Amino acid sequence: MDKKQRGPIIVSVLLVAAGMIIWYVMYNVWQSNPVSVNNPTINKVESNTGSLDLKSIIHNAEKSVVQIEGQNDEKTITGSGFLFNEKGDIMTNAHVVKEADVINVRTANGHIYPAAVVGTGENTDIAVIRVQQLANQNTLTIEKGIKAEIGDEVIALGSPHGFQNTVTLGIVSGTERNFSVDGFNYENVYQISAQITDGNSGGPLINRGTGNVIGINSVGTNDGTIGFSIPASEIYEQATTWSNEAQNDELDYKRADDISASDDPEQLTEDAEYVADYFFESISIRDYVGAYTLLGSAMQSANTYSDFREDYVQYNNLDYSELSSTVTEDEQVKTTVTITAETKSPDEKETKQDSMTYQLTIGHENDQLKILDISKSGKD
Incomplete structure (x- = not known):
């Protein structure tokens, strides 16, 4: 083999060897550094996998x-x-x-x-x-630019027949319904399976997935099986x-002095039990601020919010029975309720079930019902 033939062969061998070395180095780098893929679609799916708690x-x-x-x-x-x-x-x-x-x-x-x-x-x-x-x-937050679709889960809140904050669940069972009732035109409204009856009118229709308002409950059929809600996106503007x-x-307001407490014992009892129910519901959902605002001024003066919270934060999975109430001669309501809850030992190693009986004294303060006193007994 002469010198002219040997030169190109040597160059070729060197190029192949250099390529193999480069490949080997890059392979080791790839192995030591995992590949990261940024996929917006995957990220979106993962961020929406959690579902908001219905009770919250x-x-x-x-x-x-x-x-x-x-x-x-x-x-x-x-x-x-x-x-x-x-x-x-x-x-x-x-x-x-x-x-x-x-x-x-x-x-x-x-x-x-x-x-x-x-x-x-x-x-x-x-x-x-x-x-x-x-x-x-x-x-409440209104979903201004979003239209509900058939099958969306919804929550309807209102006061049917005077029962305040009653909740019904259902789905959007139809869209773009059009009809007229009592001189009002309902156009492109949602048809929902959640029951709508007298007193529900004007309450919010809430998207179960987001917790935001998507409509205003307006009309229901006589049998209560079908309701209709005006899309909030169409009336927000x-x-x-x-x-x-x-x-x-x-604006023409009625004077606040014209509002007086009802002297009807049945109405007073109903209103007081609503306050008591809201109090224990707030505790069960750990909304201690909401519960604290129901206390009268004397109770708040005697108990700081921190002390109040400390009395109830130990309760887990709180449940309570039906309320029992009596009206006193001075138009206060004594409401008794038994609650059960899980509590932990001081070292937090053991959990036990406790049962306690609470009596709430509820009366008017500045024309508003407040919890004036709380007593507890019967801890097992």
């Missing part, structure tokens, strides 16, 4: 849902509504308030306030009322326009 959704929503009583000389119309902005504005149905001379609003913690009409629809069954005392309180144009000094 309901309890948080109840804080913003109110019972509405529209009164005139002939009748009282009971409906529902929910806070949707920081001004104390409540979205409801026009048919709940359109004939009312006086409008009272009852909140989840048993307080009663006067309301004024901010705006009402002529053909659309939508209205906005304002309660100044509810400004900067808990509000109108409601916001009314709210922005309304000035408090131009």
Whole structure:
């Protein structure tokens, strides 16, 4: 082999050897550094795998849902509504308030306030009322740009037949329904399987997956098997326009002094038991702030929030029986309830089931029902 042939062969061998060395180095780098794949689709699926707790959704929503009583000389119309902005504005149905001379609003913690009409629809069954005392309180989030689809799970809240904050579950069973009732045109409304009846009108329809409002419950069939809800996305803009144009000094409020406590023992008992039920529901969901706000001023002065929370934070899986109440001569209500809960030993190594009986004294303070005293007995 002459020198001319030997040169190209040597170059070829060197190139092959260099390529093998480079490949070997890169292979070792790949093995020591795992490949990371950034897939937005996978990330989105993983972030939505968690489901919001149903009990938490309901309890948080109840804080913003109110019972509405529209009164005139002939009748009282009971409906529902929910806070949707920081001004104390409540979205409801026009048919709940359109004939009312006086409008009272009852909140989840048993307080009663006067309301004024901010705006009402002529053909659309939508209205906005304002309660100044509810400004900067808990509000519900409205899904403004999203339409519900058939099969979506929903939660309907309201006060059917005066039973405040009643909850019904169902699905969206139809969309784009159109009809007219009592002079109102309902267009592109949701048909839902959750029951809607007298008193539900104006309450929120909540998406089970997000906890946000997607509609306003408005109409139900006579047998209660089918309900209809106006999509919130279609009326939010109108409601916001009314709210922005309304000035408090131009609104017609009923004077707060005109609201007095009912002297009907049955009504007083019902209202007091509602406060007690809300108190223990708040404890069970670990909403200690909500429970603390139900205490009267004397109890709050004697117990800081930290001390109050310490008394109940030890309870897990709290459950309670039906309430039993008696009305005293001074128009206070003594409500007794037995609760069961799991508690841990001081070293947190053992868990046991405890049973306790609570008696709540509930009465009026500044025209609002408050828990004036709490006593406990019977710990096993």
